[in-house]
Amino acid sequence: MELVEPVLAGDRRALARLLTAVEGGAADLPQALAALYPHTGRAWVIGITGAPGTGKSSLVNALAKAFRERGRTIGIIAVDPTSPFSGGAILGDRIRMRDLAGDRGVFIRSMATRGSLGGLSRATRDAIRVLDAAGFEIIFVETVGSGQSEVDIVRTAQTTVVVEAPGLGDDVQAIKAGILEIADVLVVNKADRPGADHTVRALRAMLELGHPVSRGPLTAHHGRLMQAAPADDNDSQERLWLPPVIETVATESQGIDTLLQALEAHRQHLLQDGVQPSRERERIEIELLDRLQASLLARLLSRVPADVFATVIEQVQSRALDPQSAVATLLEAYDQVIKIHSERAAS
Amino acid sequence: MELVEPVLAGDRRALARLLTAVEGGAADLPQALAALYPHTGRAWVIGITGAPGTGKSSLVNALAKAFRERGRTIGIIAVDPTSPFSGGAILGDRIRMRDLAGDRGVFIRSMATRGSLGGLSRATRDAIRVLDAAGFEIIFVETVGSGQSEVDIVRTAQTTVVVEAPGLGDDVQAIKAGILEIADVLVVNKADRPGADHTVRALRAMLELGHPVSRGPLTAHHGRLMQAAPADDNDSQERLWLPPVIETVATESQGIDTLLQALEAHRQHLLQDGVQPSRERERIEIELLDRLQASLLARLLSRVPADVFATVIEQVQSRALDPQSAVATLLEAYDQVIKIHSERAAS
Numbered sequence: 001m002e003l004v005e006p007v008l009a010g011d012r013r014a015l016a017r018l019l020t021a022v023e024g025g026a027a028d029l030p031q032a033l034a035a036l037y038p039h040t041g042r043a044w045v046i047g048i049t050g051a052p053g054t055g056k057s058s059l060v061n062a063l064a065k066a067f068r069e070r071g072r073t074i075g076i077i078a079v080d081p082t083s084p085f086s087g088g089a090i091l092g093d094r095i096r097m098r099d100l101a102g103d104r105g106v107f108i109r110s111m112a113t114r115g116s117l118g119g120l121s122r123a124t125r126d127a128i129r130v131l132d133a134a135g136f137e138i139i140f141v142e143t144v145g146s147g148q149s150e151v152d153i154v155r156t157a158q159t160t161v162v163v164e165a166p167g168l169g170d171d172v173q174a175i176k177a178g179i180l181e182i183a184d185v186l187v188v189n190k191a192d193r194p195g196a197d198h199t200v201r202a203l204r205a206m207l208e209l210g211h212p213v214s215r216g217p218l219t220a221h222h223g224r225l226m227q228a229a230p231a232d233d234n235d236s237q238e239r240l241w242l243p244p245v246i247e248t249v250a251t252e253s254q255g256i257d258t259l260l261q262a263l264e265a266h267r268q269h270l271l272q273d274g275v276q277p278s279r280e281r282e283r284i285e286i287e288l289l290d291r292l293q294a295s296l297l298a299r300l301l302s303r304v305p306a307d308v309f310a311t312v313i314e315q316v317q318s319r320a321l322d323p324q325s326a327v328a329t330l331l332e333a334y335d336q337v338i339k340i341h342s343e344r345a346a347s
Numbered sequence: 348m349e350l351v352e353p354v355l356a357g358d359r360r361a362l363a364r365l366l367t368a369v370e371g372g373a374a375d376l377p378q379a380l381a382a383l384y385p386h387t388g389r390a391w392v393i394g395i396t397g398a399p400g401t402g403k404s405s406l407v408n409a410l411a412k413a414f415r416e417r418g419r420t421i422g423i424i425a426v427d428p429t430s431p432f433s434g435g436a437i438l439g440d441r442i443r444m445r446d447l448a449g450d451r452g453v454f455i456r457s458m459a460t461r462g463s464l465g466g467l468s469r470a471t472r473d474a475i476r477v478l479d480a481a482g483f484e485i486i487f488v489e490t491v492g493s494g495q496s497e498v499d500i501v502r503t504a505q506t507t508v509v510v511e512a513p514g515l516g517d518d519v520q521a522i523k524a525g526i527l528e529i530a531d532v533l534v535v536n537k538a539d540r541p542g543a544d545h546t547v548r549a550l551r552a553m554l555e556l557g558h559p560v561s562r563g564p565l566t567a568h569h570g571r572l573m574q575a576a577p578a579d580d581n582d583s584q585e586r587l588w589l590p591p592v593i594e595t596v597a598t599e600s601q602g603i604d605t606l607l608q609a610l611e612a613h614r615q616h617l618l619q620d621g622v623q624p625s626r627e628r629e630r631i632e633i634e635l636l637d638r639l640q641a642s643l644l645a646r647l648l649s650r651v652p653a654d655v656f657a658t659v660i661e662q663v664q665s666r667a668l669d670p671q672s673a674v675a676t677l678l679e680a681y682d683q684v685i686k687i688h689s690e691r692a693a694s
Contacts, residue, residue, distance in 0.1 A: 274596075297640045300639060316631045319385045323472075323635060327638045
């Protein structure tokens with residue numbers, strides 16, 4: 001793909017075109033991504049997630065501006081749910097552009113891929129790599145919502161920020177429980193609203209439930225590095241990170257400096273405490289399993305005749321065959337095709 | 348599994364135990380599900396989704412009570428995000444139980460499976476079938492959030508209700524766009540709050556963008572059956588369903604009767620207009636592809652030696668190999684193992 005060299009050289013139009021290929025697919029995309037891959041691994045990827053109404057976009061904008069003032073270049077990937085009424089993502093970009101327009105140190109892209117069976121998380125990973133190879137130092141990945149797929153996407157980040165806001169209603173507890181485990185930094189945004197103190201206290205209480213080592217006097221040290229075993233200072237054990245809870249009012253830039261310091265502290269934790277390599281290894285493993293699944297299914301579908309598949313679906317629909325047995329039937333049909341192929345190849 | 352007969356006979360303890368097996372896995376679960384499968388297909392599955400704070404749980408409770416008054420039996424599956432701080436799901440059940448306690452025509456279950464790579468949607472599908480086989484006439488599947496995985500889960504439903512509420516903040520537009528396409532019925536809950544009219548109007552406007560046939564005078568008929576081509580009355584084309592927008596205050600049972608009528612109208616549409624079979628076919632196809640992926644990956648992982656996998660991960664981490672080429676390498680290693688096996692078997 002002729003876009004690889006220009007992207008590496010910092011050409012923004014080539015970058016935009018390559019990201020379009022990442023979203024929509026292109027015949028020579030795998031080669032382009034393979035060529036870019038050796039240039040990746042330098043960016044700091046920060047995931048931002050949380051429920052609707054928490055003000056994630058404002059927070060990302062405020063953080064981007066603050067990091068820009070410190071000379072860092074910024075990529076922003078906003079992952080939106082698929083829309084048949086398209087235009088939402090593009091509109092979002094335009095609104096953001098007002099704030100950060102004309103700054104060549106910032107590149108903003110919304111992803112609204114029709115993401116069936118993991119397509120969106122694959123596209124997001126690839127988009128991160130493209131921005132990384134293009135030299136952006138910090139890449140924000142912002143996801144709307146807080147379901148499993150958002151969690152999967154955020155897992156591609158090195159530092160994960162979970163955003164809450166006061167007074168979002170009765171489901172908030174459930175959401176928090178599900179995503180607290182992935183939070184490196186917790187933000188209570190819109191902290192000038194009534195109930196902010198309560199939200200902060202509730203989050204701290206839940207964190208303590210989840211991190212027993214942080215009980216007692218240690219809770220005062222939220223956001224600093226903690227030893228897994230406080231009694232044994234000279235041990236080489238991996239140090240624990242306790243997620244700090246930070247209050248912000250993103251639209252007024254309140255609390256943004258404190259949040260920046262917390263993010264930098266987490267970055268230092270990753271780099272200095274040997275956490276980064278094992279986390280990256282885990283991310284790669286998840287990605288390879290995800291891609292393998294998709295490839296294996298594509299191979300099967302190209303080999304099992306369509307009428308076999310159609311017959312099995314009919315049998316499941318008529319309740320003559322249950323879904324698990326249907327899968328066994330299809331796997332047998334596949335193995336049979338493979339066997340015939342290899343016998344023919346051998347003879 | 349000795350639970351199959353008691354579940355079919357309506358034993359609630361056996362039902363609870365079987366659902367625990369569905370969540371946690373059990374050696375003889377596939378056989379049990381296969382034995383139950385011929386008894387499925389009778390229930391009406393209603394999916395309820397929407398952002399946090401919209402009052403989905405209150406809405407499901409109000410609907411369950413209203414359907415109970417009309418003599419229907421009800422199963423409720425509440426899908427929660429995975430929590431390491433467990434207890435959330437169980438607590439939710441207890442709170443619900445206060446309202447519907449002691450009614451043997453209602454069965455409530457929260458699902459909080461650690462759902463990696465589609466595990467949660469598989470468990471939800473199986474739980475629906477278990478309740479279906481146990482004879483519950485209407486099964487509600489309630490999901491927290493509105494990400495892709497929630498959309499996948501809701502797709503297992505025959506009728507999908509998307510819940511909104513006034514004043515949930517700036518992300519609401521994006522969420523709406525993503526899930527409008529799956530909505531059969533739209534609810535603006537908490538309709539006594541300021542801004543409800545605006546939310547209703549916004550939803551109707553978005554629906555009209557997505558359903559051009561509903562423009563003009565036809566918009567007055569939201570929620571009724573529409574012809575795809577109004578000029579040609581005697582045509583046998585599939586009739587279109589235009590999602591109605593219904594205002595409710597679930598905690599006060601306001602609007603629940605109207606919502607019930609809309610749900611019943613959608614059910615009639617499915618049954619009378621030949622939509623049900625093609626939709627079910629599609630659901631089965633999605634499920635089989637999902638299960639095939641998981642099975643194919645499990646087969647590969649049982650055949651490719653762990654050290655080969657570890658080496659490939661290291662190469663990806665050191666940037667010597669890009670992820671897509673890594674997948675190709677692993678597939679080749681797998682094919683090689685298969686080939687050796689089949690040659691041995693042949694000789």
